[in-house]
Amino acid sequence: MKKILLLATSLLFVFFVNAQVSKTVNISAGGLSAALTITEFTSVTNLTITGSIDARDFKCMRDGITNLAVLDISAAKIETYSGNGGTSTYTSYSANEIPAESFWGCSNLTSVNIGDSVTSIGNRAFGKTGLTNMKISKSVTTIGEYTFVQCSNLNSLTIGDSVTSIGNNAFYACYSLTNIKIPNSVTSIGEGAFSECTGLISVTIGDSDNSIGNISIGERAFYACHSLNSVTIGNAVTSIGRMAFYYCNRLSSITMGNFVRSIGSSAFACCSSLTSITIPNSVLLIDNSAFNCCTSLKSVTIGNSVATIGDYAFANCTGLRSLYVNVITPCFLGTGVFASINVYVCYLYVPSGSKNAYQNASQWGDFFNIVEMSPTALHALASESAKIYPNPVTDGFLIDGLDTASILTLTDLGGKIVLTKQVIANEYVNINFLPKGVYIARITTPKGLIEKKIIKD
Known part of the structure; x- marks a missing residue:
């Protein structure tokens, strides 16, 4: 035989x-x-x-x-x-x-x-x-x-x-792919580019901490990648598109770079294995249903530049127990942002001196436990690392002390964003178009947040 x-x-x-x-x-x-x-x-x-x-x-x-x-x-x-x-x-x-x-x-x-x-x-x-x-x-x-x-x-x-x-x-339904690294040179990841790559386990997008690009993750780029458990979104990424990681039901770890400005609608919806998320200070918009039905989500940290959280953004996150919000003035909320969250057991942590504002704000005030946080040491250190001059300002100003490209967000005292742009060391920022008054400049760097008051004469 x-x-x-x-x-x-x-x-x-x-x-x-x-x-x-x-x-x-x-x-x-x-x-x-x-x-x-x-x-x-x-x-x-x-x-x-x-x-x-x-x-x-x-x-x-x-x-x-x-x-x-x-x-x-x-x-x-x-x-x-x-x-x-x-x-x-x-x-x-x-x-x-x-x-x-x-x-x-x-x-x-x-x-x-x-x-x-x-x-x-x-x-x-x-x-x-x-x-x-x-x-x-x-x-x-x-x-x-x-x-x-x-x-x-x-x-x-x-x-x-x-x-x-x-x-x-481009790579739709490539079922056997397990790991992907997308370099900083990429500026556009198209719609559905890696959607339904059901064997995909880990993804790194724009992996260099010291490089800023302009990567836009397109709509449904990683839709229904059911084996995906780890995503690293580097500093080269500036936007995450609609439904980009929708229904990645094994996704448990997300590292988000310091230069993401917007998280699209349903971007991480139905990621039912996700337990925590830190949204960096660079993010201005969390769009509709961005984290809807992330039922295992227990802890969320929201950076201090978020101006709008869209409809049902965190709805049905029934496991949420800790919500850390670093925005001093309560930001705008769409409809039902926290629908189905148990506001009696989920603690809302807000910046020092902001408790009353949150208690009196729509939807924020629904939380039974609102706790004030002390300012972070990182914020204090970062604030000393750069200077804006001249100040008071007539037509524009320079930023000195930046080690790498950063994101500048300028708001008025009412919290309205009047300017957002990428800046480098000693770059001249023209604000001649703005009326006289007081503005808050927030500069997001890889090391932390720089916050300065600017007076325009």
């Missing part, structure tokens, strides 16, 4: 080896179909191309080489092409771009080396392929829409640090 099994295994191995047919061709653009024999169109599994290629050759690979599994075009130059012989309905194709729909539906394709000259990967280029790993080189700046959609075997992904845009639904 053992001999029979050994013989069968050996035969399978020989068959497997024989099944791998490699071919290397050096061609001019449009010449791939002529470089292969009729037999090779069905027998070649591993293909290496040098020379130059265009959209016609990609079409040949997709439609003609039926068993293509491993492709290396790292030494090939992709040239422009105009005509009807390309991979899609387009008639114009750019140089150095993997054309749209290049390998759409090539389920046998498991590995591709695109090299270091490709600058863009077109829409649906690798959708529904059998890719298991993908390294997007440093030369690539744009990943198109639906580019890797439903690549269900893709388990390893490296995104180069020159990528600026990840298109809508």
Whole structure:
């Protein structure tokens, strides 16, 4: 019996080896179909191309080489092409771009080396392929829409640090992805970019603490990633879109950077494993239902720059027991912000001297236990680290003492935000458009909050 099994295994191995047919061709653009024999169109599994290629050759690979599994075009130059012989309905194709729909539906394709000259990967280029790993080189700046959609075997992904845009639904339903790191170079993560990646466990977005970018996390970007348990949102991120992490029901840890300004509607709704969240001082808006139905949420800390909390933002957070609010003057609340929270057992902690204001404010005053907090040491230290001059101000002012780019928020004494912008050391801030009066400048840095009073003459 053992001999029979050994013989069968050996035969399978020989068959497997024989099944791998490699071919290397050096061609001019449009010449791939002529470089292969009729037999090779069905027998070649591993293909290496040098020379130059265009959209016609990609079409040949997709439609003609039926068993293509491993492709290396790292030494090939992709040239422009105009005509009807390309991979899609387009008639114009750019140089150095993997054309749209290049390998759409090539389920046998498991590995591709695109090299270091490709600058863009077109829409649906690798959708529904059998890719298991993908390294997007440093030369690539744009990943198109639906580019890797439903690549269900893709388990390893490296995104180069020159990528600026990840298109809508680019990695939708890539079930085997487990970890993702998105570099600071990215400015836009499109709608549904990683939605329903149900195997995804951890995500790091803009991971450098010392770098500020302008990453916008799009609508439904990580929607229904049911295995996701850890998210690090770095200082490069400035906004979190609508339903960005909606229904990530195993998400238990969120680290949010110091430069996020807005949290979109339902961004973290139905994250039923989340137990605590700290919303940084940079955040101005917590939109409708942002944390609705986070039933395990026990502790929430809200930074001191929040001006608006939208309808039902924390509704149905039935486990909430501690709410720390660092806003001195109660901010605007939409409808039913704390609906279904047990206001008799949840303690509301507010800044020193603010208890009466909160007791008399709509919805805030519903909390049975309102406790004043003492000012933090971090706030005091940060306040000494920068200077605003001149003060009083006529037309504008300079900020001295900043170590890194920071977020400036200027409010009037009524709490209305009149200016928000990113600032660097010794940058001139023009407030010539503002009427005379007293304003509060809040500067959010990685080290803490700087708060200064400004008099405009």
